[in-house]
Structures are given as structure tokens and as C-alpha cells.
Amino acid sequence: MLRELGRTEGAADTLDVLVRDQDTRRLLLLRALLDAAGAAPATRCPPRSLDRLHRDWALLEAAEHADRTAVRATLLHPLVGPWARRCLRGLIGPTTRPGPGLRAGLDHLSALAAAAAIRAGLPFTTRLTAHRGLLALPALGALRTAPATTTTVTATHRDGRLTLRGAAGGPLAAHVQPDGSLCSADPRWLPVLPLPAAPPGLGPVPLDDTDPCRGDTSGPGPYGPRAATPVDDPERKTWARYWTAAAPLLRTGGPHRLTETATLLRCLVPLRPPPGAGPAPTGPGAAQYSGTRREAFGAVLSSLPATPAHLAATLVHELQHTKLSALATLVPLHQNNPEPRHFAPWRPDPRPLDSLLQGTYAHLAIAGHWQRLALAAGSVTHRDLGWAEHARCREQAAAALPALAGSAELTREGRILVNEMIAIYHRMGDFPPPADHLARAQAYVATTRVIWRQRHGPRGP
Structure with missing residues (x-):
């Protein structure tokens, strides 16, 4: 395998070894996040936040029973990794009282669980939180809410229809498409574009310009990529x-x-x-x-x-x-x-x-x-x-x-x-x-x- 990879190649079996290892690490990271929240002092993870995390985790487990493949695709979405690492650092870091970013980060698990349940076709009703005018569902899209505010949104999913209530402008309805994307005629909904399947075997691949974790918060440096941006x-x-x-x-x-x-x-x-x-x-x-x-x-x-x-x-x-x-x-x-x-x-x-x-x-x-x-x-x-x-x-x-x-x-x-x-x-x-x-x-x-x-x-x- 080393020689094959050294030639900048890699057969499917070789690449699968790398993928399986990375996927296992992601699942362990998510479990470590839940365990760290349970072990954290109340100043970092208050009882109300911990109860919410356990409810979100239960929704993830129910969704996985319904469609394991769909849920794993959500959990293994690349941009879940930066979010989980950021939360884990906030829970176990040296700061006595972490800032509001940790609270917003922990709230994002609700959106992750909801996205997984939508992809699994599981009916549910849950409460989500929009921060800084955006509620993002990983790999599916985002709801624009009132800017610079924290908004509680009730999400209900039944038979491929998602209804979001609580944002200014009234309820928003979005529908799951055959390609797995989530679309709505409401201009407040920002969909993730699935790039079309291109034979042989390429795609669909999401063009993700809505996830709040897509940018590199460490800064681009003088020679690296600039911040992620939405596209028209x-x-x-x-x-x-x-x-x-x-x-x-x-x-x-x-x-x-x-x-x-x-x-x-x-x-x-x-x-x-x-x-x-x-x-x-x-x-x-x-x-x-x-x-x-x-x-x-x-x-x-x-x-x-x-x-x-x-x-x-x-x-x-x-x-x-x-x-x-x-x-x-x-x-x-x-x-x-x-x-x-x-x-x-x-x-x-x-x-x-x-x-x-x-x-x-x-x-x-x-x-x-x-x-x-x-x-x-x-x-x-x-x-x-x-x-x-x-x-x-x-x-x-x-x-x-x-x-x-x-x-x-x-x-x-x-x-x-x-x-x-x-x-x-x-x-x-x-x-x-x-x-x-x-x-x-x-x-x-x-x-x-x-x-x-x-x-x-x-x-x-």
C-alpha cells in the first residue's frame, strides 16, 4: 500500500483502508464529545444543555435504526469534523468559563440530529436554535433568521416534508428531493446544491456554501485560502x-x-x-x-x-x-x-x-x-x-x-x-x-x- 500510494495512486481497496480509519475516528470523536459534555462542570455544560445533548443523541440513535447508511453519511459529512473538534476543545480546554461560542456549538448537535433524521426518513419534532441569523442543517441547507439574534425554531418532519416554525416571516416548508437535497420556494431557505452525478461514479457531491463550520477560524495566513463564501x-x-x-x-x-x-x-x-x-x-x-x-x-x-x-x-x-x-x-x-x-x-x-x-x-x-x-x-x-x-x-x-x-x-x-x-x-x-x-x-x-x-x-x- 505504501508503494502504491507513493506513486500518487491508490486502488479502491487501498483507499478504503484510509476511509475506514477516518470514519472510525469521526465516530469516536462524536462519542468523545458526548462523554466530555457529561464529565464537564456546569460552568461549561449546564444541566439544561446536557439534557438537550442527550435528547439529540437519542434522535440520532433512532434515525440510525431507521436508516444506518443515511445517518452515517450525515455524521461523516466533512464539515461535522471541525465543529466537533471545536466543541471538544471548549469542553476540555483550560478556560474556566468558555465563551458563547461553546453554547452555540453544542446547540448545533440538534441540527445535526435533525439532518440525520431527515435523510433517514424518520418522523420527528424537535427544537433547534439559530445563531447569528442562521440555522444550518449539515449537508442540506440553512434557514436565514433575524440577523445578530438567537432564535428558537421548532422543526417537524413527516413524509419528506420539513416544517420550520418560529422564525420571522411565518412557517417555512421544505421538501426532500429524489437526490436527497432539501428544497423550498421560500427565499429564506438556502439549499446546498448537489453537483450532478457525472459518470462513471462521480457525484452527487454537495457544493456546501451554507455550513457555519466551513471556514477556517484559524485564519487563512498570507498564502492560504480565504474565507468560505456563499455563491449566487x-x-x-x-x-x-x-x-x-x-x-x-x-x-x-x-x-x-x-x-x-x-x-x-x-x-x-x-x-x-x-x-x-x-x-x-x-x-x-x-x-x-x-x-x-x-x-x-x-x-x-x-x-x-x-x-x-x-x-x-x-x-x-x-x-x-x-x-x-x-x-x-x-x-x-x-x-x-x-x-x-x-x-x-x-x-x-x-x-x-x-x-x-x-x-x-x-x-x-x-x-x-x-x-x-x-x-x-x-x-x-x-x-x-x-x-x-x-x-x-x-x-x-x-x-x-x-x-x-x-x-x-x-x-x-x-x-x-x-x-x-x-x-x-x-x-x-x-x-x-x-x-x-x-x-x-x-x-x-x-x-x-x-x-x-x-x-x-x-x-x-
């Missing part, structure tokens, strides 16, 4: 069109790319475009942000890509991070040295060994993907795009591989992985890019190295 109807249609068109491009990039997308991807989270890119960036020169969150296994966060080809490449790129992070939770790949000291030509700042390994791994996968697209391209434009992207990514990986190969911090398993990465790098040399594309890529990496050394000194390779 034209942009949703663009996402759906790009998603459908990306499937054949992933297939061209190799059958393993379709397999890993179908196995690992559980939702897409739209991000705001980078500064200066405009509200809806399109065209080959459009800038883009993308990323993953380790606590949100299965989520890919991205601003709208320039083209379907760039969406396919984004999925390849980010799912390598998903894959490698899941592998690293099963087996240590290196000693945990957080010192940022390595040159990475895709970043202007020094990187620790783990980040260098992650970035090199992803760039090797993208290089192989673009190479296959270039070799199969039917037009000069597509062929040039493929070769240009392939050459750049492969040369960037080439600049980072020596530091990985020479690192004494790799474990035995990490060494196996890196050796396979080196082998796949050399194997791509059997089909070299045109000389002009190679020269430009080499010049780009060389310039990046010079600038990096001027800023940070002669560290790294």
Missing part, C-alpha cells in the same frame, strides 16, 4: 457545468484519478476569489485559491477555477493532501520537526519537512495528470496548456525531492513512500515536454530559488 445562482450553474466537464478529464488523467475522487471527495466548499481576480474569475489567467483541512476529511475548498481542466487539476492536487494526511494518521512518515527551513518553489516562505512532503507529493500527482492530458490532447491549445503545467509542476517537485531523499527524519515507511515518489518522477521523463516548455519551467524554478535565498539565506538545497 449563476456561479452555482458554472460549478455544476465545470463539475460535469471535469469527469472525462480525470479519466484521461488516469483511472486512479476517478477512483480517488469518487472514494475520497465528499463535498466542495466554495471560497472567495483571490484579491484582484474579480467576482467570477474565468479564463486561463484567472487566479485561484484551494486547500484542504485535516479535520474535515473529504472536503476540498476552492474558489471557482478558470476552466473545467483547472477544476480537475484542483481535485487531483487537493485529494493528494487528503490521501497523505489520512495515511500519516495511520503510520508516522517522519519525525515531527516543525522547523520551517526547506525551500519549496511553490511557496515564498521556508517550509517544515511535513509541508515539503505534502507539497512535493501533490505536485508530482499534478505533473503526471497534466502530462497525460498533454499526450491525449486533440488541439494545440490544450496540448500547450498540458505541457506547460506538467513541466512547471515536475520541475518544482524536482527542486524539492533532494531534501526529502536526504532527510534523516524519515521513518522506514516515509522512506518507502519517498523512494516511490522519486521513481515516479523519473518515470515521467520517458515522455519529456517540448524543449521550450521545459526551458521556461527550469528558468521559473531557478528564479524562484534565487529570490528565496535572497530573502532567507542559503538554507535548504
Whole structure:
């Protein structure tokens, strides 16, 4: 499995091992959250909140008896992970009196239980709480309520019809659709768009722009993704069109790319475009942000890509991070040295060994993907795009591989992985890019190295 993953591949059986481990950890996390609430002092989890948690848990158990698969899909929704971790930290952290964020977080379990029961087709009536003008049902959508207020909403579900009472404007009715989505004609309801199933085996995947836990509260950093953002109807249609068109491009990039997308991807989270890119960036020169969150296994966060080809490449790129992070939770790949000291030509700042390994791994996968697209391209434009992207990514990986190969911090398993990465790098040399594309890529990496050394000194390779 390590050798297979080291080649940036992964058959269904191999990926299933990673998925099962991540799913087990999620269920343990949810159980740990309930146990921590029971053990917490009343200043953290008052008796009223604890009673509500137990009622919500009972609804989850009843829903699981009705339809275990539907409930597990809700509990394993990627954005449930950041919420559960945040609540657990609030319950067991050093602060004596946690802020209102913990109370709002614990209230969210009611929405999670309701969403699971809706997907399981279980009739129920329960009370939910909207905070800051929003009541979100994970992976289904959200109700807009009065802004900057806390609103109690009574939710009733019968025969595929959800009725929400208590918000300004009167009751709201929403209906479960055949694809599992929850739709309403009421403008207060913000649905999660299920991206259409794209053969073979891709989708439907939710484009989740409503979940309050989709943003990274630690901040984007100077080079990372910006905050998640809601999208309007034209942009949703663009996402759906790009998603459908990306499937054949992933297939061209190799059958393993379709397999890993179908196995690992559980939702897409739209991000705001980078500064200066405009509200809806399109065209080959459009800038883009993308990323993953380790606590949100299965989520890919991205601003709208320039083209379907760039969406396919984004999925390849980010799912390598998903894959490698899941592998690293099963087996240590290196000693945990957080010192940022390595040159990475895709970043202007020094990187620790783990980040260098992650970035090199992803760039090797993208290089192989673009190479296959270039070799199969039917037009000069597509062929040039493929070769240009392939050459750049492969040369960037080439600049980072020596530091990985020479690192004494790799474990035995990490060494196996890196050796396979080196082998796949050399194997791509059997089909070299045109000389002009190679020269430009080499010049780009060389310039990046010079600038990096001027800023940070002669560290790294």
C-alpha cells in the first residue's frame, strides 16, 4: 500500500483502508464529545444543555435504526469534523468559563440530529436554535433568521416534508428531493446544491456554501485560502457545468484519478476569489485559491477555477493532501520537526519537512495528470496548456525531492513512500515536454530559488 500510494495512486481497496480509519475516528470523536459534555462542570455544560445533548443523541440513535447508511453519511459529512473538534476543545480546554461560542456549538448537535433524521426518513419534532441569523442543517441547507439574534425554531418532519416554525416571516416548508437535497420556494431557505452525478461514479457531491463550520477560524495566513463564501445562482450553474466537464478529464488523467475522487471527495466548499481576480474569475489567467483541512476529511475548498481542466487539476492536487494526511494518521512518515527551513518553489516562505512532503507529493500527482492530458490532447491549445503545467509542476517537485531523499527524519515507511515518489518522477521523463516548455519551467524554478535565498539565506538545497 505504501508503494502504491507513493506513486500518487491508490486502488479502491487501498483507499478504503484510509476511509475506514477516518470514519472510525469521526465516530469516536462524536462519542468523545458526548462523554466530555457529561464529565464537564456546569460552568461549561449546564444541566439544561446536557439534557438537550442527550435528547439529540437519542434522535440520532433512532434515525440510525431507521436508516444506518443515511445517518452515517450525515455524521461523516466533512464539515461535522471541525465543529466537533471545536466543541471538544471548549469542553476540555483550560478556560474556566468558555465563551458563547461553546453554547452555540453544542446547540448545533440538534441540527445535526435533525439532518440525520431527515435523510433517514424518520418522523420527528424537535427544537433547534439559530445563531447569528442562521440555522444550518449539515449537508442540506440553512434557514436565514433575524440577523445578530438567537432564535428558537421548532422543526417537524413527516413524509419528506420539513416544517420550520418560529422564525420571522411565518412557517417555512421544505421538501426532500429524489437526490436527497432539501428544497423550498421560500427565499429564506438556502439549499446546498448537489453537483450532478457525472459518470462513471462521480457525484452527487454537495457544493456546501451554507455550513457555519466551513471556514477556517484559524485564519487563512498570507498564502492560504480565504474565507468560505456563499455563491449566487449563476456561479452555482458554472460549478455544476465545470463539475460535469471535469469527469472525462480525470479519466484521461488516469483511472486512479476517478477512483480517488469518487472514494475520497465528499463535498466542495466554495471560497472567495483571490484579491484582484474579480467576482467570477474565468479564463486561463484567472487566479485561484484551494486547500484542504485535516479535520474535515473529504472536503476540498476552492474558489471557482478558470476552466473545467483547472477544476480537475484542483481535485487531483487537493485529494493528494487528503490521501497523505489520512495515511500519516495511520503510520508516522517522519519525525515531527516543525522547523520551517526547506525551500519549496511553490511557496515564498521556508517550509517544515511535513509541508515539503505534502507539497512535493501533490505536485508530482499534478505533473503526471497534466502530462497525460498533454499526450491525449486533440488541439494545440490544450496540448500547450498540458505541457506547460506538467513541466512547471515536475520541475518544482524536482527542486524539492533532494531534501526529502536526504532527510534523516524519515521513518522506514516515509522512506518507502519517498523512494516511490522519486521513481515516479523519473518515470515521467520517458515522455519529456517540448524543449521550450521545459526551458521556461527550469528558468521559473531557478528564479524562484534565487529570490528565496535572497530573502532567507542559503538554507535548504
